[in-house]
């Protein structure tokens with residue numbers, strides 16, 4: 001794989017890391033395919049926890065790769081791309097193993113959606129995270145808002161989505177979106193060390209508690225919500241407001 005790296009930490013953790021530092025770990029079609037492949041490998045290996053992260057210290061993930069997605073002009077073109085990543089986020093949200101987003105840096109747009117799809121979110125102190133899609137004239141379109149309503153209270157979710165602003169680690173922790181802040185010099189080492197208390201337990205314990213978490217989720221309902229979200233986002237995608245906002249980002253100096 002070229003844009004996604006996989007690393008195993010003993011039999012405890014499989015780390016899946018988006019590796020496009022120079023473009024802040026933005027997601028293009030290749031990353032989508034490789035994330036899917038990585039999840040298949042992680043599902044079959046001996047690990048009991050899957051950690052999703054980005055490479056470097058600056059960004060977890062900057063969402064969809066606007067340098068390529070700017071060429072998706074119509075609702076139909078956008079919907080195809082959104083459905084592809086929406087299926088990956090839904091897969092992650094219902095993954096049989098415990099999933100953790102290790103927020104090593106900034107997460108925006110689809111990057112925040114990716115973090116939301118995981119069961120737990122662990123962050124470095126300098127993280128900023130925002131559902132900035134509103135600034136681009138669109139909504140979340142990968143399932144992120146449907147899943148956000150499952151993760152925090154409706155009021156907090158709505159505030160995060162409507163404000164489209166960036167939140168600090170402190171705020172995210174207070175809101176319960178982030179569950180743990182790691183202050184170690186090596187963030188990832190700190191994350192793995194923290195997760196030791198989980199994976200040193202009998203594997204069956206982790207599997208059973210993850211199954212109880214999944215018992216709480218109404219999958220058909222969440223699936224329907226994600227499809228509605230994709231439909232709405234695809235409609236907004238083809239508007240001039242959206243195309244103009246993307247152009248402005250790509251042409252900023």
Ligand SMILES: CC[C@@H](C(=O)O)C(=O)SCCNC(=O)CCNC(=O)[C@H](O)C(C)(C)COP(=O)(O)OP(=O)(O)OC[C@H]1O[C@@H](n2cnc3c(N)ncnc32)[C@H](O)[C@@H]1OP(=O)(O)O
Pocket residue numbers: 022023024026058059061062063064065066067069106108109110111113132133136139140141142249250
């Ligand atoms: C498509 C799905 C949709 C969804 O469903 O949610 C989305 O995800 S929409 C996309 C939302 N994402 C954005 O709007 C990201 C915009 N990026 C930023 O705001 C900033 O880049 C950052 C993520 C806050 C990082 O800031 P900083 O560390 O200061 O780096 P730069 O801004 O200088 O970026 C470095 C380099 O990377 C390019 N870049 C960053 N993000 C993207 C992106 N999402 N797509 C394409 N390219 C991106 C940026 O243009 C710079 O390139 P160069 O100028 O050529 O170095």
